[in-house]
Amino acid sequence: MSQELRRFKAEIFQALAHPTRIAIVEALRGGDLSAGHLIEKLELEQSNASQHLAVLRAKQIVTSRKEGNQVFYSLRDPVLIEVLDIMKRYFYSHLSQTMSMLKEIRSEKAAPKK
Amino acid sequence: MSQELRRFKAEIFQALAHPTRIAIVEALRGGDLSAGHLIEKLELEQSNASQHLAVLRAKQIVTSRKEGNQVFYSLRDPVLIEVLDIMKRYFYSHLSQTMSMLKEIRSEKAAPKK
DNA sequence: TGCGTAAATTCGCAATTTCGAATATACTAC
DNA sequence: GTAGTATATTCGAAATTGCGAATTTACGCA
CATH class of the missing domain: 1.10.287 (Helix Hairpins)
Incomplete structure (x- = not known):
């Protein structure tokens, strides 16, 4: 199990192991933001941002909720x-x-x- | 500079983003250990262990000191x-x-x- | 000098990550 | 229905990572 725990930790670290993803997490510090807002604030390519958000979602570091046309992200913990x-x-x-x-x-x- | 700081953080996370490297850091929790002792304790291939230790050294997560024939590693912080x-x-x-x-x-x- | 041991490095090779361009999906408004 | 906007996904190429086998380096000892 300790091995399993280490794999888990490693995956979380891996998810955070990119400047853009760190920037996203820090940007969400103050509260939810839409993907579009994140893209604007961090000056990202749309697809690139979406890919990084997908990584953070997969590792459950952020959660997303749809609101009409857009998707809002927030830190899970x-x-x-x-x-x-x-x-x-x-x-x-x-x-x-x-x-x-x-x-x-x-x-x-x-x-x-x- | 904030960008620089994020790059730095990302590199630290990257360095920790592997189960074996996490195991090494945890093994050093109680004090210094030689590379050989780490290899034995964690059941690693010699070259593999050395490569992981090189990553941790490069990011200054561990420091090493030579003692005769062997190299002891310790957590820097x-x-x-x-x-x-x-x-x-x-x-x-x-x-x-x-x-x-x-x-x-x-x-x-x-x-x-x- | 040479031998043995500890550790680091090099060498392919496979797997993964990252990127922007292009495309697809989902929703709103008309 | 169509058009427009927001987001996600797919694609292909370049870069990076991880591995064990083999080699090299560095040390202690006779």
Whole structure:
């Protein structure tokens, strides 16, 4: 069962492992938003947004409800916001290392290894 | 910068988005362990373990120190354990939905869609 | 020096993820 | 019915990930 639990956790992490999906979750922090509103606010391609929303739906991180023409999304459990906040603290407490790490990653992408 | 922060968070989530890597982090909860000990405890292939450890190192989730012939790993920041514990609570509070979700996923893999 | 052990890296290869373009579905209003 | 809008899904290509086998690197010891 512990193995099962780890698989579950890994799937949740995987669902959150994309900047756009994190942006969506954070945008829903203040309350429900329609897909269209999310697209506008985050400046996303329509199909791309829909695909990311599908991932979040599949992992039950968000729930959707139809209202006439549009679909509103909301966070199923605010505990995920708690997790994101912890990550923010994590980020700032390791800021200097983090920055150099990010820089490293970028320069590697520019000039990929030797 | 907020975009940058999201990229950073996404990378951390990505690093944790694998059952084996979660198992490694949890195994390090109680203190340092050598790579060999981790391999034995988690019953991993040597190269596979090393690759997962490389991911965790790259994202600075673990730090390593050499001691003679072997390499000991430790968690850089116990706050990640906190995150995993929150996930556990999340898991149990949504247990019934989670189980059906997992079942769904498995059956889809067995008989992929229609 | 050479041998043995611990760990990291490299090498295919298969599976998964991500993207935008295109298409399909669902609803509203006329 | 048709037209228009909102959202979801499908498609194909590029990039990334995960794996075990094989190899390499690094260390301790005789």
